[in-house]
Amino acid sequence: MYDVAKAVGVSGPAVSVVLNNRLGSTIKVSPETRARILRAAEELNYTPSLLGRGLSEQKSYAIGLLLSEINAPLVADVIRGVQDVSNEQRYSPMVFIHGDSKEETTEFERSMDRQVDALIVDTFDAPADPASVERYRKMSQAGFPLVELFGNSIPDVPRVNVDFMGDGRRSVERLVSLGHQRIALVVHDQYQKRIEHWAAWGFFSGYRAAMTEAGLKASIITAPAITTPGDSQPFIESGRHAARELIKLKDRPTAVICYGNRRAFGLVKGLQYAAWNIPEDISVMGYYEREPAELTEPPLTSLVVAARRAGQQAAQAAFALMEGKSGVTAAVASDWIEGRSVAPYSLEVHSASRI
Amino acid sequence: MYDVAKAVGVSGPAVSVVLNNRLGSTIKVSPETRARILRAAEELNYTPSLLGRGLSEQKSYAIGLLLSEINAPLVADVIRGVQDVSNEQRYSPMVFIHGDSKEETTEFERSMDRQVDALIVDTFDAPADPASVERYRKMSQAGFPLVELFGNSIPDVPRVNVDFMGDGRRSVERLVSLGHQRIALVVHDQYQKRIEHWAAWGFFSGYRAAMTEAGLKASIITAPAITTPGDSQPFIESGRHAARELIKLKDRPTAVICYGNRRAFGLVKGLQYAAWNIPEDISVMGYYEREPAELTEPPLTSLVVAARRAGQQAAQAAFALMEGKSGVTAAVASDWIEGRSVAPYSLEVHSASRI
DNA sequence: CTGAAAGCGCTTACAG
DNA sequence: CTGAAAGCGCTTACAG
Numbered sequence: 001m002y003d004v005a006k007a008v009g010v011s012g013p014a015v016s017v018v019l020n021n022r023l024g025s026t027i028k029v030s031p032e033t034r035a036r037i038l039r040a041a042e043e044l045n046y047t048p049s050l051l052g053r054g055l056s057e058q059k060s061y062a063i064g065l066l067l068s069e070i071n072a073p074l075v076a077d078v079i080r081g082v083q084d085v086s087n088e089q090r091y092s093p094m095v096f097i098h099g100d101s102k103e104e105t106t107e108f109e110r111s112m113d114r115q116v117d118a119l120i121v122d123t124f125d126a127p128a129d130p131a132s133v134e135r136y137r138k139m140s141q142a143g144f145p146l147v148e149l150f151g152n153s154i155p156d157v158p159r160v161n162v163d164f165m166g167d168g169r170r171s172v173e174r175l176v177s178l179g180h181q182r183i184a185l186v187v188h189d190q191y192q193k194r195i196e197h198w199a200a201w202g203f204f205s206g207y208r209a210a211m212t213e214a215g216l217k218a219s220i221i222t223a224p225a226i227t228t229p230g231d232s233q234p235f236i237e238s239g240r241h242a243a244r245e246l247i248k249l250k251d252r253p254t255a256v257i258c259y260g261n262r263r264a265f266g267l268v269k270g271l272q273y274a275a276w277n278i279p280e281d282i283s284v285m286g287y288y289e290r291e292p293a294e295l296t297e298p299p300l301t302s303l304v305v306a307a308r309r310a311g312q313q314a315a316q317a318a319f320a321l322m323e324g325k326s327g328v329t330a331a332v333a334s335d336w337i338e339g340r341s342v343a344p345y346s347l348e349v350h351s352a353s354r355i
Numbered sequence: 356m357y358d359v360a361k362a363v364g365v366s367g368p369a370v371s372v373v374l375n376n377r378l379g380s381t382i383k384v385s386p387e388t389r390a391r392i393l394r395a396a397e398e399l400n401y402t403p404s405l406l407g408r409g410l411s412e413q414k415s416y417a418i419g420l421l422l423s424e425i426n427a428p429l430v431a432d433v434i435r436g437v438q439d440v441s442n443e444q445r446y447s448p449m450v451f452i453h454g455d456s457k458e459e460t461t462e463f464e465r466s467m468d469r470q471v472d473a474l475i476v477d478t479f480d481a482p483a484d485p486a487s488v489e490r491y492r493k494m495s496q497a498g499f500p501l502v503e504l505f506g507n508s509i510p511d512v513p514r515v516n517v518d519f520m521g522d523g524r525r526s527v528e529r530l531v532s533l534g535h536q537r538i539a540l541v542v543h544d545q546y547q548k549r550i551e552h553w554a555a556w557g558f559f560s561g562y563r564a565a566m567t568e569a570g571l572k573a574s575i576i577t578a579p580a581i582t583t584p585g586d587s588q589p590f591i592e593s594g595r596h597a598a599r600e601l602i603k604l605k606d607r608p609t610a611v612i613c614y615g616n617r618r619a620f621g622l623v624k625g626l627q628y629a630a631w632n633i634p635e636d637i638s639v640m641g642y643y644e645r646e647p648a649e650l651t652e653p654p655l656t657s658l659v660v661a662a663r664r665a666g667q668q669a670a671q672a673a674f675a676l677m678e679g680k681s682g683v684t685a686a687v688a689s690d691w692i693e694g695r696s697v698a699p700y701s702l703e704v705h706s707a708s709r710i
Numbered sequence: 711c712t713g714a715a716a717g718c719g720c721t722t723a724c725a726g
Numbered sequence: 727c728t729g730a731a732a733g734c735g736c737t738t739a740c741a742g
Contacts, residue, residue, distance in 0.1 A: 001735065011713055016737060027738095028711060047468060052735025055410040055718050061469075062417075062449070072431035073646075076424060080452050083462075092469050094417070095450045097435050107438075113402060114416075114447050232649040265650060291428075294587040295620060295650045356719065366729055371721060382722095383727055407719025410734050 001048065007040045008033065015041065019048060050090070062094040063318055064116030066108055068124050069099040070229050071150060073291065074307035078149070081311020082120070089319065091117070101129035108132070118318035119144070123151030145321035149314045152198065158327025160314040164199050167303050167334045168206025168257075171285055175255045176214050179345030180283065183216065184253040186242045186267060188225035188260070197225070203259050203287065219253060221245045223263060232262050232292075239266020240273075247274050254345050255283035261292040261302060268296050268341070279343035290337065299339035306335045356403065362395045363388065370396065374403060405445070417449040418673055419471030421463055423479050424454040425584050426505060428646065429662035433504070436666020437475070444674065446472070456484035463487070473673035474499070478506030500676035504669045507553065513682025515669040519554050522658050522689045523561025523612075526640055530610045531569050534700035535638065538571065539608040541597045541622060543580035543615070552580070558614050558642065574608060576600045578618060587617050587647075594621020595628075602629050609700050610638035616647040616657060623651050623696070634698035645692065654694035661690045 005012045010033060017027045018037045029037070040046075050061055063086055067075055075097070082093045094116055096107035111119060121136055133153050140146040140157045148159040168185075175183050185207045191200035204220070211218045223242040226234045242263065246256065258264035264286040268278055278284050278298060286293045286302030293300040310332045317327035360367045365388060372382045373392045384392070395401075405416055418441055422430055430452070437448045449471055451462035466474060476491055488508050495501040495512045503514040523540075530538050540562045546555040559575070566573045578597040581589045597618065601611065613619035619641040623633055633639050633653060641648045641657030648655040665687045672682035 012735090013713075013737075016735095020737090022737090027713080049470065049735050050468065051406075051410045051413070051415060051470060052718095053737075054735095055406045055720085056735075056737045058406070058718065060406060067431070069431060069435070073428060075431040075434070076422070076427035076452055079430070079450050080424070080454075083452065087465065090468070092449050092451070092465065094447050095434050096447070097431055097438065099435075110442070110447065113405065113445070115404065115406060232646075233654065236650075236652075262650070269652065291587075291646050292650055295591075295617070295647060297591075297624070299588065367719090368721075368729075371719095375721090377721090382729080404719050407734095408721075409719095410736085411719075411721045413734065 001046070001052075004037065004040050004044055004046050007044065008036050010037065016048070059117050060115045061091050062114060062116045063091050063315065064111040064114065064119040065093050065095045065122070066104070066111055066119060067095065067097050067122040068104075069097055070124050071122055072097075073289065074150075074305065074310075077307035078122075078311035078314075081308040081313075082315040083311075084308070085312050085315035085319065091319075101132060104129065104132055108135070117145065118147070118322055120147045120149050120314045120318060121154070122149045123153040128153045145318050145327070147314050147317045147321070147327055149310060158317045158321065159329040160310055160317060161331060162199070162305050162310070163331035163333045164202030165206035165209075166331065167287065168203040168208075169210040170206075170333070171257045171287065171303060172207055172210035172214065175257070175283065175285060175342070176210075176216070178255075178283075178342070180255040181216055181345070182219070182251065182253040182255070183211065184219040184221055184246065184249075184256045186221045186223060186239075186246070186256055186258040186263065188238065188263075189222040190225040191222070191259075200259055207257065219249075219251075221249075221256070235260060235262035236266035236269070239263040239268070240270035242267050243270025243274065246271070247276075253282065255285065255342070257285045257287065259287050261286040261289040261296070261300060261304075264300055264302070265292045265296045268300075278341050283342040283345075285342055286339075288334075293337060293339060296339070296341070298341050300337075301339040301342040302337055303334035304337050306332050356401070356407075359392065359395050359399055359401050362399065363391050365392065371403070414472050415470045416446050417469060417471045418446050418670065419466040419469065419474040420448050420450045420477070421459070421466060421474060422450065422452050422477040423459075424452055425479050426477055427452075428644065429505075429660065429665075432662035433477075433666035433669075436663040436668075437670040438666075439663070440667050440670035440674065446674075456487060459484065459487055463490070472500065473502070473677055475502045475504050475669045475673060476509070477504045478508045483508045500673050500682070502669050502672045502676070502682055504665060513672045513676065514684040515665055515672060516686060517554070517660050517665070518686035518688045519557030520561040520564075521686065522642065523558040523563075524565040525561075525688070526612045526642065526658060527562055527565035527569065530612070530638065530640060530697070531565075531571070533610075533638075533697070535610040536571055536700070537574070537606065537608040537610070538566065539574040539576055539601065539604075539611045541576045541578060541594075541601070541611055541613040541618065543593065543618075544577040545580040546577070546614075555614055562612065574604075574606075576604075576611070590615060590617035591621035591624070594618040594623070595625035597622050598625025598629065601626070602631075608637065610640065610697070612640045612642065614642050616641040616644040616651070616655060616659075619655055619657070620647045620651045623655075634696050638697040638700075640697055641694075643689075648692060648694060651694070651696070653696050655692075656694040656697040657692055658689035659692050661687050 004015045098104040098107045136154045148154045148157050190197045191204050194201040223238040286300035290304040293302040313330045321327045359370045453459040453462045491509045503509045503512050545552045546559050549556040578593040641655035645659040648657040668685045676682045
């Protein structure tokens with residue numbers, strides 16, 4: 001900085017004021033010296049040191065992301081979303097990933113040691129450690145900019161989550177617009193516990209509301225709930241189970257929406273095992289994870305969680321809090337991916353029902 | 356810091372020296388005051404500010420990760436690996452993710468603006484932008500601690516990559532130990548271009564070497580190479596293609612190793628379509644990506660890339676460079692995941708060959 | 711309205 | 727062998 005100041009023949013603070021465009025400053029710089037300062041900075045290739053500025057302002061210009069390994073497939077997109085928003089503000093994401101609640105505490109402390117200016121905490125839907133929850137709640141209340149992402153465990157904190165309810169609704173609406181009337185929902189058997197499994201519950205609620213509004217009758221097929229997210233096999237088995245239930249149904253649906261794409265993968269497998277063709281015999285619409293939808297055959301038409309937008313929203317909330325505004329809680333609508341598992345309702349095909 | 360100093364009745368630098376355990380310092384502190392300082396720090400719950408220390412030492416204590424969106428599934432594990440190593444040193448990963456080489460430049464500049472103390476650059480196997488390559492090479496030569504991860508585009512730079520050759524070798528060895536003798540390799544048709552596709556070439560080389568050593572005859576089945584990594588369908592189709600080739604073979608292998616698990620997914624599908632049972636009729640061993648291996652049925656026995664260890668190694672190389680040592684280039688062996696797609700060679704079964 | 715001083719929280723190099 | 731001073735690169739608050 002001093003080099004620039006010297007080059008122009010002006011004081012240090014003057015270049016600080018000019019480069020940061022600090023208008024309300026007590027330091028006034030005439031337009032021409034201002035221009036000279038800018039030019040000199042340009043020529044000398046000068047960018048203010050974040051280290052110096054940070055110490056002076058007591059800011060790290062880092063935004064902490066405390067993420068769960070469970071959400072590993074989303075991590076890259078979340079980070080990009082945070083980048084999208086923080087780039088202009090010269091903020092960067094500092095990432096802390098943990099595999100369990102003990103590590104969560106360690107990494108949390110590390111993030112505090114790093115003096116991050118805000119923290120985005122991914123609690124997933126997993127019922128977080130009560131001690132952690134209390135810790136987050138307290139610091140938020142004490143004024144620290146904290147945003148919850150992908151969960152609703154922490155009371156009274158700005159939150160960004162998937163719009164499960166809206167997604168359930170939109171899934172139905174799309175099938176209805178294709179002419180379907182008998183639309184079943186496959187969901188795990190714990191979906192009515194709206195506190196512990198409010199994601200499933202929200203999706204179900206959206207489904208139910210949209211069905212009612214369309215004047216259609218809801219039809220729920222339940223499959224075993226899976227709690228250990230690591231292994232895919234139980235999810236797939238859950239889908240196969242749903243397939244067997246579905247096949248037994250008297251009033252066969254022409255379309256089914258499946259909560260969870262690893263489950264949908266198993267559902268499709270199970271139906272194909274029973275010699276049903278997809279989408280000719282039944283349309284299958286997936287939900288949530290991207291990769292299993294792509295690896296299903298036929299590839300699933302599905303809403304998949306918009307992790308990047310979620311990251312953007314969370315970062316926006318964090319900046320709002322840093323500026324003293326109150327962070328807004330947001331629900332992020334998922335994105336469609338187009339597969340080949342959904343077809344318009346066709347009278348001829350579906351009336352030739354296999355009974 | 357001053358609070359601690361005052362509480363003990365000692366100067367500021369003294370507590371600095373004690374807390375950092377700086378033995379060779381010109382400041383000597385007697386054991387008892389040393390103990391008192393430590394106790395006071397404990398009581399006052401004092402941890403030195405990284406902001407202050409950073410400015411003083413001209414270090415950010417951040418290690419930059421410049422990662423490609425292509426490797427999104429690995430990002431979380433890579434970060435954890437870096438954490439594993441940098442935790443003790445009070446370093447934290449600052450992550451920059453890009454989707455193309457234009458963004459790569461932007462994010463690179465951002466990482467420099469952040470004054471990261473080292474940079475781990477993921478070039479994947481994608482032939483990186485020559486301008487970027489030159490930039491990385493130059494800064495490395497100028498003494499900046501830079502490590503290449505998942506690629507070998509940048510000359511004369513410490514590098515951490517998958518041990519493709521060793522993995523090819525170990526795949527063969529495992530099948531040989533199960534009694535298999537006719538072991539084919541499915542690989543894309545560009546594998547002989549060892550510069551552009553040195554990953555495939557390395558894997559092939561390991562396969563060939565191990566086959567030779569076991570006194571067995573190599574048998575290569577090629578399938579179309581895929582260059583666009585986003586969409587899974589072409590990979591799967593490539594695997595189906597390989598299945599058709601495999602079925603045509605006169606001297607049918609009892610086991611096949613498939614380079615790439617989305618391709619293996621298609622291969623299994625294609626074989627099952629031809630009514631081959633896996634692993635009864637043929638053992639299929641996968642390679643590389645984790646999730647497709649889990650979603651194949653039966654789940655694939657496969658080496659999958661050890662991204663976390665790669666992150667650890669890269670971080671270690673970065674720290675070595677920061678300490679003035681020369682960073683070591685490392686090859687990271689992949690991890691086995693156990694599926695149900697591989698069985699011991701059984702004479703009865705395989706002799707009842709369908710011809 | 712301008713410009714030199716003080717301070718952010720540390721560390722290292724240098725005087726006593 | 728000890729302790730007070732200088733400095734890292736900025737910013738803001740306060741004297742002229």
